[in-house]
Amino acid sequence: MRQGDTGGPLVETARAKINLALHVTGRREDGYHLLDSLVVFPDIADRLTLEPANGLELRLEGRFASALDGPCQDNLILKAVRRFADMTGAATDVRLTLEKNLPVASGIGGGSADAAAAIRLMECFTGHTLARRQRLDLSLALGADVPVCLDRKPARMGGIGDRLAPAPAMPAAGIVLVNPLEAVSTPAVFRAMTTRDNPPLPDLPERFADLDALCAYLRDTRNDMQAAAETLCPAITAVIAALTALPEVMFARMSGSGATCFALCATDKETRIADTVAEAHPDWWIAAGRL
Structure with missing residues (x-):
């Protein structure tokens, strides 16, 4: 402030x-x-x-x-x-x-x-x-x-x-947010889910040594709303595919109930990722920043 x-x-x-x-x-x-x-x-x-x-x-x-x-x-x-x-x-x-x-x-x-x-x-x-x-x-x-x-x-x-x-302190990282500009209803996503009694997060470490450690932890976790959201908004699948296809992206997933997805990367790569995605998909909302 x-x-x-x-x-x-x-x-x-x-x-x-x-x-x-x-x-x-x-x-x-x-x-x-x-x-x-x-x-x-x-x-x-x-x-x-x-x-x-x-x-x-x-x-x-x-x-x-x-x-x-x-x-x-x-x-x-x-x-x-x-x-x-x-x-x-x-x-x-x-x-x-x-x-x-x-x-x-x-x-x-x-x-x-x-x-x-x-x-x-x-x-x-x-x-x-x-x-x-x-x-x-x-x-x-x-x-x-x-x-x-x-x-x-x-x-x-x-x-x-x-x-x-x-949460443990986050390591230095770049982040890119991408939304296909299709609104997704959170109640509709919850209704489309097939299971709601899922296991909790794995135990968090005291600290993440680096971005590799954070991404390794995230690979053992989920977004339990993502599959249901993708059935309602197939563009989410396209966003994830576009992000994971880039070699600079270390991890990508949907946030919340969607349709925004995020990509994690080294701190000098976020602008390049955002520019690459924007060139291929000028109709998407794209923002780059730091954790």
Whole structure:
């Protein structure tokens, strides 16, 4: 988070949430699925700014602003601000501007990351720092991915998103995100799954010595939603094939419920991979960054 030297708007990035591994381990009686996931946050993000205003306002801009469905007042960012105000008594006289750089309904937690960024901005702007339990209650009320997005650190995420544990430090790595610009419904993917009581993640090491070690660990894990997502969106299969065909790519998989897929590589290779994929598939969304 930063603020201009002249006292300009507060600025926060809302980083994409990438499920390096995602095991579905069960389903509760209320229908919520139980997960065991290794989550990271590369430097590929939406951008949210906050400034004082007369009343609560949200402005949408950026490549994917028009893809946000429904009235602006129903946006998760505004829900986060209102719930924060209810919990703390803070005023909501703020104008928020979202630069929507991440595709919508794409398995990388963009809406959850935006809501988490709004909470962090409100804490800074109002001076009301939430206790850990308050943060968890507020973020879970907004969505299962919001708690991990609020912390924005590599984590092992369990339960319905309410059990978070620090992950081993990630090795230096480049990452490329690719989405064929086809939205995938998370509920539809869950309905298409044939098994929901799968084994959890293997035990995590204390540390990953290097990127080779991380990729070796990931090869023993899964994304239990990927097969179902590919039946609903065959373009995911094409994205994975395009990534794995490149010699610089060390590991590729779908993130979350899709359709965004990621490729891991050495830290000097991500731009070359992104350029190569973009040349062959100019209609796909492609972003390169670092873990």
